[in-house]
Every structure is written in structure tokens, then in C-alpha cells.
Amino acid sequence: MNLTIICPECASRLPLAAAEAPTAVLCGACDRAISLAVSDKVRAGDEVDACPVCEGGEVYIRKDFDPKLGLAVIITGALVSAGFYWFGMDLVAYGILGGAALLDLIVYRRLRDLEVCYRCHTEFRGDHKRTGDVFDLHTADVLELEWARRMGKR
Numbered sequence: 001m002n003l004t005i006i007c008p009e010c011a012s013r014l015p016l017a018a019a020e021a022p023t024a025v026l027c028g029a030c031d032r033a034i035s036l037a038v039s040d041k042v043r044a045g046d047e048v049d050a051c052p053v054c055e056g057g058e059v060y061i062r063k064d065f066d067p068k069l070g071l072a073v074i075i076t077g078a079l080v081s082a083g084f085y086w087f088g089m090d091l092v093a094y095g096i097l098g099g100a101a102l103l104d105l106i107v108y109r110r111l112r113d114l115e116v117c118y119r120c121h122t123e124f125r126g127d128h129k130r131t132g133d134v135f136d137l138h139t140a141d142v143l144e145l146e147w148a149r150r151m152g153k154r
């Protein structure tokens with residue numbers, strides 16, 4: 001299982017393998033030390049029973065999708081199609097725009113899922129058993145606030 005820890009200070013992404021995770025990592029961007037309590041199940045890659053950063057057990061499942069990449073596909077499609085539109089080739093323009101949206105959808109469908117910690121947004125990638133459910137906004141609101149309080153941010 002691979003972890004991506006989000007620095008609570010500067011939001012940098014810190015990837016590391018759960019199997020060899022140390023007891024603390026230092027954020028390379030802001031020097032903040034983040035202590036890790038990797039559970040046996042996480043270390044073994046079985047399932048996420050407790051988050052190594054915040055020790056919470058609540059995770060949700062989402063597609064392993066970089067929203068920036070999807071947006072780039074759409075924007076490129078829009079720009080190219082705007083070019084065709086300018087030259088009066090409307091049908092080609094619509095075709096390209098539709099193609100970009102379709103490509104986005106195909107890319108999205110083929111993606112693997114990952115689990116994300118509700119509180120600290122640590123990401124868990126791998127073939128482990130999924131314990132999380134789909135994203136629930138209410139749960140996220142409650143748990144994110146709790147974590148922010150613990151971090152002394154709110």
C-alpha cells in the first residue's frame with residue numbers, strides 16, 4: 001500500500017510506502033514534522049483500519065483522478081474547437097468538443113480507485129480491501145472541522 005500524506009502546514013503531497021513508513025516524516029517544503037502511527041494492517045497492506053496521520057478510521061473511496069488533467073483535456077479540446085469555430089467549421093468544432101468530453105469520461109472510467117482519509121486527506125493506494133464508502137459531505141464537514149481544531153487552525 002502506498003500513502004500520500006498531505007502536509008497539514010503547507011498542503012504539500014508526501015508519498016511513501018506503508019511497508020517501510022518511518023515513525024515521522026519531515027515535510028520537504030516547510031520542515032514540519034508529521035508523526036506517523038502506521039497500524040499493522042496498513043503496514044501489511046490489508047486494509048485501512050486507522051489513518052497513520054490522524055488515527056481516524058473514516059475513509060472514503062474516490063477515483064484516482066487528477067482533476068487538473070481532466071480539465072487540461074477539456075480546455076485543450078475547447079481551444080482547438082474554438083479555432084475551428086472561428087474558421088466557420090462549426091461541425092468540426094462541436095465534434096472536437098464532444099470528443100474531449102468523451103475522452104475525459106473514458107479516462108475517468110478506466111481509473112482505479114483509492115481511499116482518502118476524511119480528516120487529514122491522506123491517500124491510500126493499493127490492492128488492499130476497501131473499507132471506505134462513497135464520499136459523504138456531512139461526514140467530511142464534521143471530521144475536517146475536528147481535524148482543523150486539533151491542528152489549531154480553527
Ligand SMILES: [Zn+2]
Nearest residue numbers: 007010027030
Ligand atoms: Zn509542509
Ligand SMILES: [Zn+2]
Nearest residue numbers: 051054117120
Ligand atoms: Zn487521517
